[in-house]
Amino acid sequence: xxxxxxxxxxxxxxxxxxxxxxxxxxxxxxxxxxxxxxxxxxxxxxxxxxxxxxxxxxxxxxxxxxxxxxxxxxxxxxxxxxxxxxxxxxxxxxxxxxxxxxxxxxxxxxxxxxxxxxxxxxxxxxxxxxxxxxxxxxxxxxxxxxxxxxxxxxxxxxxxxxxxxxxxxxxxxxxxxxxxxxxxxx
Numbered sequence: 260x261x262x263x264x265x266x267x268x269x270x271x272x273x274x275x276x277x278x279x280x281x282x283x284x285x286x287x288x289x290x291x292x293x294x295x296x297x298x299x300x301x302x303x304x305x306x307x308x309x310x311x312x313x314x315x316x317x318x319x320x321x322x323x324x325x326x327x328x329x330x331x332x333x334x335x336x337x338x339x340x341x342x343x344x345x346x347x348x349x350x351x352x353x354x355x356x357x358x359x360x361x362x363x364x365x366x367x368x369x370x371x372x373x374x375x376x377x378x379x380x381x382x383x384x385x386x387x388x389x390x391x392x393x394x395x396x397x398x399x400x401x402x403x404x405x406x407x408x409x410x411x412x413x414x415x416x417x418x419x420x421x422x423x424x425x426x427x428x429x430x431x432x433x434x435x436x437x438x439x440x441x442x443x444x445x
Contacts, residue, residue, distance in 0.1 A: 266326035266419035271391035272404055275416045280408055281387035285377040286360045288367045293353065293377055295384075295408060300350030302408040303430055304377075306390065307333055307356050307423070308400040310366045318396035326403050327395070329423030330356075333403070334370055336427035341373050344427070347434040353377050355384070357400055391418075405430060407437075 284292040295302060307330040311317050321327050337344075337352055344352055354376040356363065363376040379385055382399060385392060391402040405417035405426055415433060420426045 264323070264325045265421050266402070268419055269391070271389075271402070272416050272418035275388065275404075275406065275413050275418075278388065278413045280411045280413065281384065283384050283387060285355070285379060285384060287353075287375040287377050288360050288364045289375040290360075291375075293375070295353075296411045298351060298408070299410055301348060301414070301434075303337075303344060303349050303352045303405065304408060305333060305337060305352075305354050305403075305405045305420075305426060306401050307354060307403050308393075308395075309356055309358055309398070310334070310363075312362075312365055313369075318398060321395060324393065324395060326419055326421055326423075327393075329403075331366070331370065333420075333423035333426055334366065334372060334376075336424050337374070338370060338372050340427040340431055343431055344434070347431065349434070355379055355401070357382060357385070357398070407433070 280296045282294055282296040284294050287293050308327055310330045334354055341352060352374040357379055359380045360378045363378060367376055385401055392399050393402060403420040403423060405420055406413050407415040417429060
C-alpha cells in the first residue's frame with residue numbers, strides 16, 4: 260500500500276461551522292435509520308470516502324488521490340478511542356460514507372466497531388450540507404471530513420483530515436479543550 264499525497268485545504272468546508280444539520284433519515288448498519296438533526300447532545304461524525312473488503316482492489320488511481328487512503332485505519336482509531344470519547348460526553352459516534360449499509364455492515368463486524376456507520380448512498384445529506392466530493396472509477400465519494408455536532412448544529416469541523424489514523428486523537432484533544440456542550444435547545 261502506498262501512502263496517498265496529503266490533501267490541502269481547498270476551502271470547501273468553511274461554510275459548515277455553525278450550520279444546522281439537515282433532517283434526513285440515514286440508513287445505519289444497526290438496521291435503524293438515524294436523523295442527525297434529532298440527536299441531542301454532542302455527536303462525532305467522521306465522514307470518509309469508502310472502504311474495501313479484504314482482497315478487493317481499490318478504485319483505479321486510488322493511491323494518487325490526496326487523502327483517499329486510510330478509511331479502515333480511521334475507523335479503527337475511532338473504535339480504539341470510543342470509550343474516551345464517551346467519557347468526554349459524546350452522545351454518539353458515527354461514521355458515514357456513500358456505500359450502502361449492507362456493504363458497510365461487513366466492515367463493522369470485521370473491525371468490531373462499537374458504533375454504527377451511516378449510509379448516504381443517494382448523496383442527499385452531502386448535497387444538503389454541500390460536503391466536498393470527488394470521483395474515482397465513476398463513483399462519487401465524499402472527501403474526508405469530521406464534524407462535531409452539538410444539538411443539531413455543527414460546532415467544529417476537521418478538514419482536511421490527515422493523517423486519518425490520527426483524527427480520533429485530534430478530536431479527543433479538541434473535546435478536552437472545548438469543554439461540555441451547552442444546554443441550548445435550538
